[in-house]
Amino acid sequence: MEKAFxxxxxxxxxxxxxxxxxxxxxxxxxxIFSAISLRKYLRxxxxxxxxxxxxxxxxxxxxxxxxAFNESETIIDNIRTLLSxxxxxxxxxxxxxxxxxxxxxxxxxxxxxxxxxxxxxxxxPCKRIRGVxxxxxxxxxxxxxxDKSNGGKADSLNAGLNVCRNDLVxxxxxxxxxxxxxxxxxxxxxxxxxxxxxxxxxxxIRIANSCEIKGGHIQKINLPKKFLPRAQVMEYxxxxxxxxxxxxxxxxxxxISGALGMFDREIVIKAGGYHTNTVGEDMELVxxxxxxxxDNNLDYDVVYIPDxxxxxxxxxxxxxxxxxxxxxxxxxxETLITHRKLFFxxxxxxxxxxxxxxWLIFEYLAPIIEFLGILWFIFLVITNSLNWPFFLLxxxxxxxxxxxxxxxxxxxxxxxxxxxxxxxxVLRLMGTAFLEPIFYHxxxxxxxxxxxxxxLFNRNSWGKMERKGFGKN
Amino acid sequence: MRQQITYLIVSLLVFFCSAGDILAxxxxxxxxxxxxxxMVKDDNVAKVMTTSVISYAQRLQNRFTKSPLLxxxxxxxxxxxxxxLITLLIIILLNRGKMQREDKQKEYLLEKYQLLLMEYLFDxxxxxxxxxxIERIANNRMNRQVLIDQMIDLSVNLQGEIKERIQExxxxxxxxxxSLEKAYSRKWHNNVKGFRELAFxxxxxxxxxxxxxxxSNNEILRMEAQIAMVRLSEDNPYSFLDLLxxxxxxxxxxxxxxxxxxxxxxxxxxxxxxxxxxLSVLIYALEMVSWFKQRxxxxxxxxxxxxxxxxxxxxxxxxxxxxxxxxxxxAMIKKYPLESDSNKLEILLAFAKVPNARYLHFLxxxxxxxxxxxxxxxxxxxxxxxxxxxxxxxxxxxxxxSEYKNYQIIIRHVLDGRIY
Numbered sequence: 085m086e087k088a089f090x091x092x093x094x095x096x097x098x099x100x101x102x103x104x105x106x107x108x109x110x111x112x113x114x115x116i117f118s119a120i121s122l123r124k125y126l127r128x129x130x131x132x133x134x135x136x137x138x139x140x141x142x143x144x145x146x147x148x149x150x151x152a153f154n155e156s157e158t159i160i161d162n163i164r165t166l167l168s169x170x171x172x173x174x175x176x177x178x179x180x181x182x183x184x185x186x187x188x189x190x191x192x193x194x195x196x197x198x199x200x201x202x203x204x205x206x207x208x209p210c211k212r213i214r215g216v217x218x219x220x221x222x223x224x225x226x227x228x229x230x231d232k233s234n235g236g237k238a239d240s241l242n243a244g245l246n247v248c249r250n251d252l253v254x255x256x257x258x259x260x261x262x263x264x265x266x267x268x269x270x271x272x273x274x275x276x277x278x279x280x281x282x283x284x285x286x287x288x289i290r291i292a293n294s295c296e297i298k299g300g301h302i303q304k305i306n307l308p309k310k311f312l313p314r315a316q317v318m319e320y321x322x323x324x325x326x327x328x329x330x331x332x333x334x335x336x337x338x339x340i341s342g343a344l345g346m347f348d349r350e351i352v353i354k355a356g357g358y359h360t361n362t363v364g365e366d367m368e369l370v371x372x373x374x375x376x377x378x379d380n381n382l383d384y385d386v387v388y389i390p391d392x393x394x395x396x397x398x399x400x401x402x403x404x405x406x407x408x409x410x411x412x413x414x415x416x417x418e419t420l421i422t423h424r425k426l427f428f429x430x431x432x433x434x435x436x437x438x439x440x441x442x443w444l445i446f447e448y449l450a451p452i453i454e455f456l457g458i459l460w461f462i463f464l465v466i467t468n469s470l471n472w473p474f475f476l477l478x479x480x481x482x483x484x485x486x487x488x489x490x491x492x493x494x495x496x497x498x499x500x501x502x503x504x505x506x507x508x509x510v511l512r513l514m515g516t517a518f519l520e521p522i523f524y525h526x527x528x529x530x531x532x533x534x535x536x537x538x539x540l541f542n543r544n545s546w547g548k549m550e551r552k553g554f555g556k557n
Numbered sequence: 558m559r560q561q562i563t564y565l566i567v568s569l570l571v572f573f574c575s576a577g578d579i580l581a582x583x584x585x586x587x588x589x590x591x592x593x594x595x596m597v598k599d600d601n602v603a604k605v606m607t608t609s610v611i612s613y614a615q616r617l618q619n620r621f622t623k624s625p626l627l628x629x630x631x632x633x634x635x636x637x638x639x640x641x642l643i644t645l646l647i648i649i650l651l652n653r654g655k656m657q658r659e660d661k662q663k664e665y666l667l668e669k670y671q672l673l674l675m676e677y678l679f680d681x682x683x684x685x686x687x688x689x690x691i692e693r694i695a696n697n698r699m700n701r702q703v704l705i706d707q708m709i710d711l712s713v714n715l716q717g718e719i720k721e722r723i724q725e726x727x728x729x730x731x732x733x734x735x736s737l738e739k740a741y742s743r744k745w746h747n748n749v750k751g752f753r754e755l756a757f758x759x760x761x762x763x764x765x766x767x768x769x770x771x772x773s774n775n776e777i778l779r780m781e782a783q784i785a786m787v788r789l790s791e792d793n794p795y796s797f798l799d800l801l802x803x804x805x806x807x808x809x810x811x812x813x814x815x816x817x818x819x820x821x822x823x824x825x826x827x828x829x830x831x832x833x834x835x836l837s838v839l840i841y842a843l844e845m846v847s848w849f850k851q852r853x854x855x856x857x858x859x860x861x862x863x864x865x866x867x868x869x870x871x872x873x874x875x876x877x878x879x880x881x882x883x884x885x886x887x888a889m890i891k892k893y894p895l896e897s898d899s900n901k902l903e904i905l906l907a908f909a910k911v912p913n914a915r916y917l918h919f920l921x922x923x924x925x926x927x928x929x930x931x932x933x934x935x936x937x938x939x940x941x942x943x944x945x946x947x948x949x950x951x952x953x954x955x956x957x958x959s960e961y962k963n964y965q966i967i968i969r970h971v972l973d974g975r976i977y
Contacts, residue, residue: 108634127746128777131753136815142844143811203970205930218975225977249931275808276776278837481631484638491645498649507653514646 103453107446108485115492117330122500125329125390134268137275139172144274146174146267147248147349151240152258156185160194162258165300167226171267175226177244178258182211182234191229196221208242208357211235216247237342238358238365245349245357253349255366257396260343261292261302266393270346273387280383283348283373286340287393288324290503291317293400302395307509311516312405315524316398318516322493325390325500332388336439338374340386342366344394351376362422364415371423371435378432392501406531413535416448451532483521490517666703669694674711678722692730705732709757727758740766745773749781756785764789772802780809787816795825798838805837810844828854836866843872847879854880859888871900878907886911890919898929905935912942917950924967937971 137143148166152159159178166176180188191197202216210232217229232243241255252274256262263269266287274282293313296304308314331337342365352358355376358365370386377384399405420443427444429436464470494513497503504510670691677687695701705727712723727733733755740751740763748770755763767789770782786797794817798805817824828851830842843861846854861873862885870892877885889904896904901923908920923936940947951972954964970976 131746131749131777131781133812136812137808140811140815141848142807142814144807198975200975201966201969201973202976203930203934203966218977220975272808275811276806278804278806477628477631477635480635481638484635484642488638488641488645491642491649495645495649495652498652502656510649510653514649 110446111489114330115326117333118326121329121333122390122496126500134265137268138170143173144252144271145250146252146254147177147250148174148254148256149177149179149241149244149248150256150258151179151181151237152187153181154183154185154187155258156187156190158259159187160190161300165261169262169267170265174267175228175250177228177230177248179230179232179240179244181232181240188231195219195224195227197229204247206246207353208245210239210242210246213243236360238360242357245353251349252346254346257343261300261395263393269389269391269393280385282387283351283377283384284340284370285346285387285389287344287389287391289320289341289343290392290395291320291398292395293397305503307504307512310400313398313400314516315520318490318513318520321497322490325496326493328388329390336434337386337388338371338439338443339367340370343396362415362418363411364419367415368419368422371419374435392503406534409528409531410535410538413532414539417539420444420448451529454529455533486521487517663703666700667707670704670707677726678719695730701732701735705754712757724758733760737763745775745778748778752781752785756788761789771797771800779803783809783813784816787813793825794822798830801835801838805841810841824849827851828857831857836869839869840872843876847876850880852880855882855884859885862888862892867897867900871903874900874903874907878910881911883911886913886916902931902935905932905939909935909939909942914943914946917943917947933967934971937967941971
């Protein structure tokens with residue numbers, strides 16, 4: 085028995101050591117690729133004049149689809165922001181997903197809407213559309229509002245896709261604030277495409293907590309005052325500027341955030357639209373449209389733009405954060421299960437050989453392994469078989485490596501977009517990098533475990549996000 | 558890479574902890590991990606405290622050489638991480654300071670240049686004095702670059718004599734040398750800058766390099782070369798299209814189009830590229846014919862209905878609508894059943910722009926046979942646009958109780974003036 089226990093420990097040590105080496109190597113490689121990609125992007129775009137397409141009649145037509153559920157407090161301002169984006173050829177389609185509050189009434193009143201005889205078909209499955217509204221005021225001619233029975237975010241996006249007519253669609257959370265030039269930056273890769281069709285583009289989502297917001301526009305950028313949102317700033321900076329940038333360079337991007345993404349409408353419809361049976365509809369769609377292109381032997385690209393394009397309020401309480409992270413975990417798991425045939429499937433090239441295995445091992449399984457590790461650690465402490473000096477050495481090893489990665493991300497932010505102008509904000513962000521692995525990360529790991537348990541017991545709700553409105557941050 | 562940056566790392570940490578005791582029992586020598594504790598326990602603490610730097614270095618070296626591989630790796634990673642951390646922190650802080658200094662310097666220069674340029678351009682008496690002052694300030698690369706950028710910004714909004722004066726000042730100050738250096742640099746991003754500057758200042762000395770870059774694999778450089786060619790060519794700004802081998806992206810097309818409009822350049826007869834082997838050039842030519850409503854190209858466009866490329870045919874149908882080419886309608890009816898949905902839509906849009914009651918039967922048959930919403934709506938719109946005959950036909954259809962098609966919904970949509 086004792087020998088078996090020793091063998092188990094030996095196995096764990098070696099297996100885990102190899103895995104650690106792999107992970108650290110992966111992160112270093114991703115950091116290098118993101119640096120290359122960022123440099124390339126910045127060089128390339130420093131010469132771009134976006135003004136030429138602002139009013140060009142040759143620019144492609146866009147439909148911005150914003151699903152809204154009980155967003156009464158913010159919806160009027162958010163629609164105003166969407167209507168004032170720098171682009172000429174676009175429409176805004178707001179989908180009221182059976183809100184129980186007075187969202188629809190407020191929109192109708194504020195934008196002088198009337199129900200119209202709109203003809204559409206249900207090319208994509210969605211709950212019953214009760215009506216389509218247009219404004220009688222020419223100033224709001226870009227606005228279309230769909231009122232439908234409640235069916236969730238994916239269902240609302242499908243409804244929007246059924247109603248809109250333009251070549252490209254932008255999916256956005258109604259509670260997000262888009263940068264005025266976001267459409268220009270996102271449409272560019274689609275316009276630059278030649279032999280390879282661009283089917284999707286995503287951009288950086290920034291955190292608006294503690295920022296000064298007026299009339300639906302960011303007036304002053306501040307680092308969140310509370311620790312929880314600030315730790316998420318660190319997390320987002322790392323994820324967007326390092327992770328996704330690198331995956332874009334490696335052509336293995338599997339996720340375009342649901343908060344903001346631009347897609348080729350026809351491809352999305354042909355691939356079957358958004359899946360309504362998952363809470364991770366954003367990732368699921370990207371995987372499916374990529375698979376659709378491969379299955380039909382079509383050359384394609386999914387592009388990622390490192391520019392900050394959209395601002396969103398992140399959870400500032402543990403309760404709401406737990407709901408969000410549980411949903412993310414369930415969404416990832418659902419997508420991985422649905423598309424399990426991708427796993428090391430050569431047919432899908434980088435998607436199957438690189439992207440999928442990475443997400444499975446390093447994204448989905450990571451918190452589970454970590455949790456098991458903690459249980460193992462507790463067991464060793466109880467049985468008094470833990471070597472404390474070695475523990476401290478390992479702690480230093482893991483901790484400093486993690487912090488150095490975060491500081492790399494801060495550097496990338498500093499030399500690229502430099503959004504935090506105050507020196508104090510940058511110092512605080514760096515301070516957060518030191519605190520985050522100890523005070524924030526374990527919580528997020530536990531929330532992810534909760535997501536797995538929720539999935540196991542079929543608790544599949546979206547989770548209430550408790551909107552306070554931007555002005556009340 | 559969501560929050561997992563440290564997920565596994567911490568998990569591995571605790572696994573390693575468990576493994577640590579194996580190492581401790583089997584591999585670690587007393588002079589490795591436990592060395593510190595031994596030393597702390599040593600009675601002669603003062604002696605330890607006064608250990609020289611050399612002996613400390615020796616101990617450190619011993620630790621590395623005598624430790625098991627795993628421990629050595631851990632030490633190296635920790636050391637690497639700490640060094641990286643400190644270096645990055647210093648870089649971030651220094652970079653911030655440097656950026657702030659540069660911004661201040663640029664702000665100062667811009668203010669100064671603006672004033673002096675105004676004096677040079679608009680005040681004859683102060684011209685020489687302003688010139689000398691500018692020359693004195695623009696004494697290093699950075700200051701000269703700020704000056705060139707400022708002159709370009711100014712010349713964008715100016716025309717005629719004043720613009721020529723700026724160009725003359727640019728030459729007098731010898732800034733051409735800087736731009737040429739950039740244009741012939743090995744680095745593409747310098748080339749781009751150089752091409753741009755030369756094009757704005759109407760200097761043709763690097764045209765050979767610009768022409769060479771028209772077919773560069775680097776799309777930014779290629780596009781900048783195209784823009785420079787358009788700016789630098791007075792008679793036929795689009796002559797470079799004949800030399801273009803690479804596809805012209807929609808982005809490039811839009812940029813060139815805007816250039817043509819903003820700078821009021823001479824618009825060429827775009828039909829000369831209808832036979833271009835570069836399909837993107839052909840499509841662009843069709844778009845431009847449509848935009849500038851260039852007429853007298855009917856036969857050539859109708860001939861393109863038989864082009865093997867779907868996008869070319871799509872553009873050809875579009876042009877027919879835009880330039881209201883009535884003679885193209887019968888040919889489009891013939892092509893309609895053979896086309897893809899997107900091309901069918903373009904044909905119907907053309908019919909809506911060139912309304913003709915003679916083809917109502919065709920549009921009605923489209924409405925009857927097509928299932929696609931957009932095709933049905935466009936066919937109905939084309940019918941509506943023929944005025945009286947079309948509208949009365951639609952009203953009749955609305956009243957009819959056809960079981961196989963719900964005309965009412967489609968026609969109501971089209972006739973609803975609130976839907977733009």
